[in-house]
Amino acid sequence: MNLSRNRIVTVLLASLVLASCRGGAPGPSGNAAPAQNEAAANVNLRIVTDDLGRSISVPVKVTRVVSTAPSVTESIFAVGAGDRLVGVTTFCNYPEEAKSIAKIGDTMTPNMESIVALKPDIVFVSTASQIESFSKTLEQNGIAVYVTNPASLDGVYHNLEQFGIIFNTTKVSTELIDALRTREWRIGQTLGTPMQRDELPANFYARVGAIKTFVQISKEPLFTIGKGSFLSDIIESAAGLSVTATVESAFPKLSKETALALTPEVIILSDSLDNQEPNEVFKNSPAVKNGRVYKINADLISRPGPRIVDALEQIAKYLHPEKFPD
Amino acid sequence: MVALLGVVLTVAAMLGAESVSFFEMTEQQRSILFDIRLPRILLGACVGASLAVAGAGLQSLLRNPLAEPYLLGVSNGAALGTMLAFVFVADSEFARPVMAFAGAGLATVAVYRMAQSRAGMNVERLVLSGVIVTTFLSSVIVMLTTLLDAAKLRSFTFWLLGDLSQATTNGVWISLIAVVIGTIVLTSQARALNLMMIGERDAVDFGVEVGRVRMLTFGAASLVVGAAVAASGSVGYVGLIVPHLIRLSVGSDNRLVVPLSAIAGAIFVVFADTIARTAIAPRELPVGAITALIGAPLFIYLLRKG
Numbered sequence: 001m002n003l004s005r006n007r008i009v010t011v012l013l014a015s016l017v018l019a020s021c022r023g024g025a026p027g028p029s030g031n032a033a034p035a036q037n038e039a040a041a042n043v044n045l046r047i048v049t050d051d052l053g054r055s056i057s058v059p060v061k062v063t064r065v066v067s068t069a070p071s072v073t074e075s076i077f078a079v080g081a082g083d084r085l086v087g088v089t090t091f092c093n094y095p096e097e098a099k100s101i102a103k104i105g106d107t108m109t110p111n112m113e114s115i116v117a118l119k120p121d122i123v124f125v126s127t128a129s130q131i132e133s134f135s136k137t138l139e140q141n142g143i144a145v146y147v148t149n150p151a152s153l154d155g156v157y158h159n160l161e162q163f164g165i166i167f168n169t170t171k172v173s174t175e176l177i178d179a180l181r182t183r184e185w186r187i188g189q190t191l192g193t194p195m196q197r198d199e200l201p202a203n204f205y206a207r208v209g210a211i212k213t214f215v216q217i218s219k220e221p222l223f224t225i226g227k228g229s230f231l232s233d234i235i236e237s238a239a240g241l242s243v244t245a246t247v248e249s250a251f252p253k254l255s256k257e258t259a260l261a262l263t264p265e266v267i268i269l270s271d272s273l274d275n276q277e278p279n280e281v282f283k284n285s286p287a288v289k290n291g292r293v294y295k296i297n298a299d300l301i302s303r304p305g306p307r308i309v310d311a312l313e314q315i316a317k318y319l320h321p322e323k324f325p326d
Numbered sequence: 327m328v329a330l331l332g333v334v335l336t337v338a339a340m341l342g343a344e345s346v347s348f349f350e351m352t353e354q355q356r357s358i359l360f361d362i363r364l365p366r367i368l369l370g371a372c373v374g375a376s377l378a379v380a381g382a383g384l385q386s387l388l389r390n391p392l393a394e395p396y397l398l399g400v401s402n403g404a405a406l407g408t409m410l411a412f413v414f415v416a417d418s419e420f421a422r423p424v425m426a427f428a429g430a431g432l433a434t435v436a437v438y439r440m441a442q443s444r445a446g447m448n449v450e451r452l453v454l455s456g457v458i459v460t461t462f463l464s465s466v467i468v469m470l471t472t473l474l475d476a477a478k479l480r481s482f483t484f485w486l487l488g489d490l491s492q493a494t495t496n497g498v499w500i501s502l503i504a505v506v507i508g509t510i511v512l513t514s515q516a517r518a519l520n521l522m523m524i525g526e527r528d529a530v531d532f533g534v535e536v537g538r539v540r541m542l543t544f545g546a547a548s549l550v551v552g553a554a555v556a557a558s559g560s561v562g563y564v565g566l567i568v569p570h571l572i573r574l575s576v577g578s579d580n581r582l583v584v585p586l587s588a589i590a591g592a593i594f595v596v597f598a599d600t601i602a603r604t605a606i607a608p609r610e611l612p613v614g615a616i617t618a619l620i621g622a623p624l625f626i627y628l629l630r631k632g
């Protein structure tokens with residue numbers, strides 16, 4: 001995948017969006033009359049598809065939204081719609097302005113009453129956990145639920161693009177995605193990533209000199225990243241070989257026996273209180289012996305939002321310091 | 327029975343997420359076997375034995391087949407103690423079991439006090455008090471996990487579900503010492519417990535010092551459960567199911583039931599943890615889920631049979 005192709009795709013998508021907006025909203029703008037039939041309802045509503053493939057009707061003009069995840073909050077601010085956030089979680093600490101927005105609980109236990117009281121047009125939810133009952137209650141109250149579940153960098157870009165469409169800020173979102181893609185592309189130019197379409201994974205890892213990397217999410221019990229995690233994609237984009245990339249589930253609890261046998265060259269720690277050093281089982285690994293253990297801000301590494309490219313840059317430098325001399 | 331334990335331990339040592347060739351062991355395989363697998367198997371054996379002897383002792387003392395460390399609040403007392411050690415005491419391997427023992431002891435005393443009435447010790451009141459203390463302590467634990475720092479407690483909530491993966495050599499020693507002392511104390515009280523099973527009044531008539539037997543049994547149960555919970559969190563059904571199975575096969579003489587429960591409890595947990603370690607390798611299941619999965623149907627079977 002190269003930059004020019006991505007640009008073309010982005011432009012194509014943006015024009016499609018504009019076309020569909022024009023086609024979908026032929027009526028006079030500012031029409032506040034209540035919908036009387038389906039045709040009239042279409043004037044004020046349009047359909048978007050979320051990461052679970054569900055079709056959601058959202059108002060043409062979205063003015064009040066609630067985010068139940070820090071990654072979503074960061075993404076909404078990044079596409080220039082932060083002023084339309086009326087509720088966020090207690091975990092939402094970035095950007096600074098997010099801290100002063102009304103809190104609706106945390107990501108695991110959002111408070112339904114607080115959300116409904118805020119009268120949002122849409123609620124953004126980050127994963128599919130307990131979404132059934134949650135979305136049903138909200139939808140009964142006439143509130144749309146949009147589920148995000150990005151599994152890769154492209155998934156993050158796709159979310160930003162969708163947010164641009166939903167908030168009618170496609171100019172900002174397109175520029176943002178272009179900027180992020182350019183930064184990813186620069187890293188790719190330096191490291192020889194990404195994997196070419198017809199390339200065998202083994203050949204790819206050999207060509208870019210991939211570093212065997214273990215990402216430790218928590219020390220005890222030992223949690224890491226697996227197949228479904230966007231971080232596996234980030235490691236690959238940084239010319240690394242995530243040694244747990246084939247383990248099922250996104251954030252598996254890993255057998256210590258397996259961990260000991262993995263012998264990673266680099267260990268990346270998600271920097272949180274319970275994860276300040278590598279697990280005991282790595283004491284004889286090349287990573288520990290050569291002092292190649294690195295910490296990355298847990299917020300940066302755990303949120304599939306716009307700052308994930310910062311994490312990518314940092315990981316690329318940790319894995320291949322010789323290629324980033326500054 | 328001892329032979330069966332030997333077989334289970336050997337088979338467990340041969341199975342794991344990684345294969346180990348016992349005849350030409352590499353440095354790495356040696357490390358996997360001795361640093362990771364064996365401590366975990368031995369800890370599982372200690373935890374299983376602890377929970378089973380505590381169940382056997384409490385069931386006889388309280389003349390209640392449902393008496394079990396979990397039902398009586400002993401385990402939750404230990405869990406709260408461990409949690410407080412986890413949050414407030416610097417990371418010390420000894421603070422956890424000590425606090426767990428204190429928590430288990432306090433919970434036991436509280437339940438026992440609540441159960442006492444002018445008419446003396448009433449078994450229904452005791453079980454009811456146990457349930458109340460258990461649910462109360464659970465709510466305190468949930469409150470604390472919500473209020474305290476999320477990052478530090480993430481590993482704690484996982485541990486609460488029953489997890490043997492955090493086995494350390496020191497942890498094995500602590501559990502082993504606790505379970506040996508606990509089993510010896512409970513076995514020494516076996517004759518008195520046999521008489522208590524007939525009835526407290528009869529026991530008194532036979533010259534049993536009821537108060538002393540009670541203290542020793544509660545103390546030993548708190549000790550072993552404290553060590554087990556501090557090491558592995560909540561592994562359910564062991565204390566309930568194992569003593570029942572032993573009584574079905576050898577009768578209700580506690581001189582046999584207590585030590586045999588220790589061995590059978592060790593077999594049960596090591597067996598369950600081998601499944602937990604290998605079923606979806608290289609990922610792991612919580613061992614508490616496996617013991618419950620095996621224990622619940624087995625208990626229903628015993629219920630219908632007996």
